[in-house]
Amino acid sequence: MTSPIKKVCLVGANGTLGSVLLAALVQANCFDVSILQRSTSSSTSSASPSIPRIIVSPDLAVDELTTALAGQDAVIAAFPLGQGDQHLRLVEASFHAGVKRFIPADFGSCDAADALPQEYLPLYRRKTLVRERCEAFAARPGSAFTWTALVCGHFFDHGLRHGLLHFDFATRTAQILDGGHARASASTLRRIAEATVRVLQRPEQTSNRRLYVQSFNPTQLEILAALEKAMGEKWTVRQVDSKAYLEDARKRLESDDEEAVLVAVEDIVFVLGALDADWTKRDGFAMELLGLEDERLEDVVEEVVAAYRAEAQR
Structure with missing residues (x-):
C-alpha cells in the first residue's frame, strides 16, 4: 500500500x-x-x-x-x-x-x-x-x-478574462472555430x-x-450564450476556419519578432484546447475517482464578468 x-x-x-x-x-x-x-x-x-x-x-x-x-x-x-x-x-x-x-x-x-x-x-x-x-x-x-x-x-476563468479564449470583453467580439459546436473540457x-x-x-x-479533469465541457457557442446572458447584450461573432487559422499561426512562429511568436503560440494553444480536449471521452477521465463534480458554466462566467466590471470601475 x-x-x-x-x-x-x-x-x-x-x-x-x-x-x-x-x-x-x-x-x-x-x-x-x-x-x-x-x-x-x-x-x-x-x-x-x-x-x-x-x-x-x-x-x-x-x-x-x-x-x-x-x-x-x-x-x-x-x-x-x-x-x-x-x-x-x-x-x-x-x-x-x-x-x-x-x-x-x-x-x-x-x-x-x-x-x-x-x-x-x-x-x-x-x-x-x-x-x-x-x-x-x-x-x-x-x-x-x-x-x-x-x-x-484551458484555464477557463483566467483564459476567459484575459482574452486567451478569444472572447474579447472590450469589443464584445468572439472568435468561433468551425461553427462553435465542438465540446472541450476546461x-x-x-x-x-x-x-x-x-x-x-x-x-x-x-x-x-x-x-x-474539468470544471465543465461546453461548446464555444454555450460559452458565448453564457457571456451574453451575464452581460445583458449581444456579442459580435467572427467565424474562423481552424485549419487555416492554425496554418497562419504556424507561419507566424517563424517571425523574428518575439512578441509575434508568443502570440502565434497562444493562438495555436487556443485552437488545440478548443477542438482537441474533450476529456469525457478519454481513458483516465478522473472526476469520479477524485470525487469531483462539474461546476456550473453560467456561475463561473458571471464571476468572470463581475471581476471584469469591478476592474473597469477602478
Missing part, C-alpha cells in the same frame, strides 16, 4: 496557477507545505508569507536540488516549461532525493502527447519528454518514485488546485497515471 503524502514542495508558487495551488494546499490542512525558490527571486507569496522556503541556485542543478528536496514526499512543478531542461533536472533530483510523487507541469490546455500538439509546438514535445522521464524513473527496479500527470484543458484555476489536492490525498489510486 502506498504511504500517505505529508510533506509537499511546490515549485512556481507565485505564478498564475501556482499561487492558487499554494492556497489550496495550505487550506487542505493535511500537508506540510514548502516552496522551492531560486536565490535570485525576490517574490514572496501573498497566500502565506510564513511558509518555509527552500532556496536554491537559479540554474536548478541536479545535485543541489537532490539535497534540497530530501525528505519531501511530493513535488509539484507549476512553473513554465521554457526549454524544459530545468523540469527534467527537477524530475531527476526528485527521484534521487526519494520523493514519492511528482506532479509535472502538464495541466493545460490539451494533452501534450496527442498528435496535433506534438506537430505544432515544441512546448508539447518538451512536456512529453518530462512525462517520459517520470515514467522511466518510476519503472526502475525498487523505485519508490511515482508520478501523476493532471490534464485539465477547468477553473480552483478546480485544478482542488484536483491536485485530491491526487495527493489518494496516492495509491492516482499513482503513475495520466488523469483528466
Whole structure:
C-alpha cells in the first residue's frame, strides 16, 4: 500500500496557477507545505508569507536540488516549461532525493502527447519528454518514485478574462472555430488546485497515471450564450476556419519578432484546447475517482464578468 503524502514542495508558487495551488494546499490542512525558490527571486507569496522556503541556485542543478528536496514526499512543478531542461533536472533530483510523487507541469490546455500538439509546438514535445522521464524513473527496479500527470484543458476563468479564449470583453467580439459546436473540457484555476489536492490525498489510486479533469465541457457557442446572458447584450461573432487559422499561426512562429511568436503560440494553444480536449471521452477521465463534480458554466462566467466590471470601475 502506498504511504500517505505529508510533506509537499511546490515549485512556481507565485505564478498564475501556482499561487492558487499554494492556497489550496495550505487550506487542505493535511500537508506540510514548502516552496522551492531560486536565490535570485525576490517574490514572496501573498497566500502565506510564513511558509518555509527552500532556496536554491537559479540554474536548478541536479545535485543541489537532490539535497534540497530530501525528505519531501511530493513535488509539484507549476512553473513554465521554457526549454524544459530545468523540469527534467527537477524530475531527476526528485527521484534521487526519494520523493514519492511528482506532479509535472502538464495541466493545460490539451494533452501534450496527442498528435496535433506534438506537430505544432515544441512546448508539447518538451512536456512529453518530462512525462517520459517520470515514467522511466518510476519503472526502475525498487523505485519508490511515482508520478501523476493532471490534464485539465484551458484555464477557463483566467483564459476567459484575459482574452486567451478569444472572447474579447472590450469589443464584445468572439472568435468561433468551425461553427462553435465542438465540446472541450476546461477547468477553473480552483478546480485544478482542488484536483491536485485530491491526487495527493489518494496516492495509491492516482499513482503513475495520466488523469483528466474539468470544471465543465461546453461548446464555444454555450460559452458565448453564457457571456451574453451575464452581460445583458449581444456579442459580435467572427467565424474562423481552424485549419487555416492554425496554418497562419504556424507561419507566424517563424517571425523574428518575439512578441509575434508568443502570440502565434497562444493562438495555436487556443485552437488545440478548443477542438482537441474533450476529456469525457478519454481513458483516465478522473472526476469520479477524485470525487469531483462539474461546476456550473453560467456561475463561473458571471464571476468572470463581475471581476471584469469591478476592474473597469477602478
